[in-house]
Amino acid sequence: xxxxxxxxxxxxxxxxxxxxxxxxxxxxxxxxxxxxxxxxxxxxxxxxxxxxxxxxxxxxxxxxxxxxxxxxxxxxxxxxxxxxxxxxxxxxxxxxxxxxxxxxxxxxxxxxxxxxxxxxxxxxxxxxxxxxxxxxxxxxxxxxxxxxxxxxxxxxxxxxxxxxxxxxxxxxxxxxxxxxxxxxxxxxxxxxxxxxxxxxxxxxxxxxxxxx
Amino acid sequence: xxxxxxxxxxxxxxxxxxxxxxxxxxxxxxxxxxxxxxxxxxxxxxxxxxxxxxxxxxxxxxxxxxxxxxxxxxxxxxxxxxxxxxxxxxxxxxxxxxxxxxxxxxxxxxxxxxxxxxxxxxxxxxxxxxxxxxxxxxxxxxxxxxxxxxxxxxxxxxxxxxxxxxxxxxxxxxxxxxxxxxxxxxxxxxxxxxxxxxxxxxxxxxxxxxxxxxxxxxxxxxxxxxxxxxxxxxxx
Numbered sequence: 001x002x003x004x005x006x007x008x009x010x011x012x013x014x015x016x017x018x019x020x021x022x023x024x025x026x027x028x029x030x031x032x033x034x035x036x037x038x039x040x041x042x043x044x045x046x047x048x049x050x051x052x053x054x055x056x057x058x059x060x061x062x063x064x065x066x067x068x069x070x071x072x073x074x075x076x077x078x079x080x081x082x083x084x085x086x087x088x089x090x091x092x093x094x095x096x097x098x099x100x101x102x103x104x105x106x107x108x109x110x111x112x113x114x115x116x117x118x119x120x121x122x123x124x125x126x127x128x129x130x131x132x133x134x135x136x137x138x139x140x141x142x143x144x145x146x147x148x149x150x151x152x153x154x155x156x157x158x159x160x161x162x163x164x165x166x167x168x169x170x171x172x173x174x175x176x177x178x179x180x181x182x183x184x185x186x187x188x189x190x191x192x193x194x195x196x197x198x199x200x201x202x203x204x205x206x207x208x209x210x211x212x
Numbered sequence: 213x214x215x216x217x218x219x220x221x222x223x224x225x226x227x228x229x230x231x232x233x234x235x236x237x238x239x240x241x242x243x244x245x246x247x248x249x250x251x252x253x254x255x256x257x258x259x260x261x262x263x264x265x266x267x268x269x270x271x272x273x274x275x276x277x278x279x280x281x282x283x284x285x286x287x288x289x290x291x292x293x294x295x296x297x298x299x300x301x302x303x304x305x306x307x308x309x310x311x312x313x314x315x316x317x318x319x320x321x322x323x324x325x326x327x328x329x330x331x332x333x334x335x336x337x338x339x340x341x342x343x344x345x346x347x348x349x350x351x352x353x354x355x356x357x358x359x360x361x362x363x364x365x366x367x368x369x370x371x372x373x374x375x376x377x378x379x380x381x382x383x384x385x386x387x388x389x390x391x392x393x394x395x396x397x398x399x400x401x402x403x404x405x406x407x408x409x410x411x412x413x414x415x416x417x418x419x420x421x422x423x424x425x426x427x428x429x430x431x432x433x434x435x436x437x438x439x440x441x442x443x444x445x446x447x448x
Binding site (some may be wrong): 033158 | 250358
């Protein structure tokens with residue numbers, strides 16, 4: 001299991017947090033497996049339109065231009081919907097980051113949790129430890145690898161330990177009586193992205209076609 | 213398809229309202245450094261016969277495998293390698309590597325320390341956002357500050373109305389929760405604290421409803437948590 005280190009700065013000092021991904025199976029204490037007729041655990045794979053099975057690890061991602069010529073990955077940049085190149089943000093490892101907060105719980109409630117890390121304090125500033133123990137929540141930049149997106153992470157503690165929650169922002173609106181749901185506008189926006197904890201939906205999505 | 217949920221308020225009135233997914237998604241595209249559009253595609257590297265697993269099975273001795281790789285290139289299927297896969301279906305493979313069309317889905321349960329406890333067949337579980345029976349007000353109110361430190365909310369939906377009656381229902385519910393600065397548990401069962409299933413045979417969630425008012429406007433949000441924030445060794 002990969003362990004990450006996040007260094008954070010608070011006014012009273014610097015802390016180094018050892019982060020271990022929390023195993024979702026252990027958190028939920030159950031998971032589902034598919035067994036074959038002999039009781040052996042099945043592996044998931046893909047099957048091409050002409051019936052060829054494709055095992056995990058047997059695919060290579062690539063890019064090609066409109067003429068069908070392969071474009072090296074290094075020559076490809078990510079852009080926004082308007083075609084503006086997105087800035088590649090460096091990973092947060094290896095340099096300290098400012099801890100924002102304490103932030104109100106509403107800040108965290110405006111996000112969906114994507115991943116949970118258990119924090120083993122490599123070196124935790126005593127004032128920060130005390131603050132977390134009092135129920136304070138902090139916000140910090142956290143990117144395990146270079147990325148064009150910058151979702152925040154939240155540091156908090158409870159009776160079981162200290163956790164870092166990697167989160168994705170949500171758009172929450174105030175609605176008035178007149179603002180009725182424009183059903184047509186949202187008809188195609190149903191949430192299909194896997195969320196933290198949605199891993200066992202895998203087996204239910206056998207028939208979903210994936211556009212490679 | 214828009215999801216619906218049947219909610220009950222503190223006065224025992226129930227209504228079926230809408231759930232909007234609210235997670236913000238970024239629309240990204242790719243282009244070359246000089247601005248030409250590119251498209252992503254997946255190409256085949258190996259078939260079931262040339263996959264490393266198959267080669268290890270065929271040549272258990274590493275020396276034999278190395279010799280075969282040098283002499284005959286068994287890891288390359290010249291007819292297939294490099295071709296774009298196109299649309300694919302997800303399938304299960306049995307222990308022999310063949311497609312398994314009728315797998316038996318089994319639930320594996322674990323002890324607190326992460327070791328396997330037992331296995332049991334999975335029954336059919338219907339989604340229960342819109343229950344046939346009127347839902348029950350759980351009465352479990354938890355301060356926001358406390359609940360965000362107990363559960364990891366991985367799904368968030370904004371609860372919204374389609375007509376003025378639904379709005380009035382949601383307004384009073386939001387007003388009740390806003391005044392108490394707390395979230396109320398929503399769920400199935402006789403006490404309204406049971407698991408929430410958004411999809412048939414889907415994962416079980418614990419649901420909490422948050423409500424705010426701002427003048428004449430409301431914001432009612434359903435939060436779903438798949439698991440508690442806890443460590444394996446911290447479990448009783």
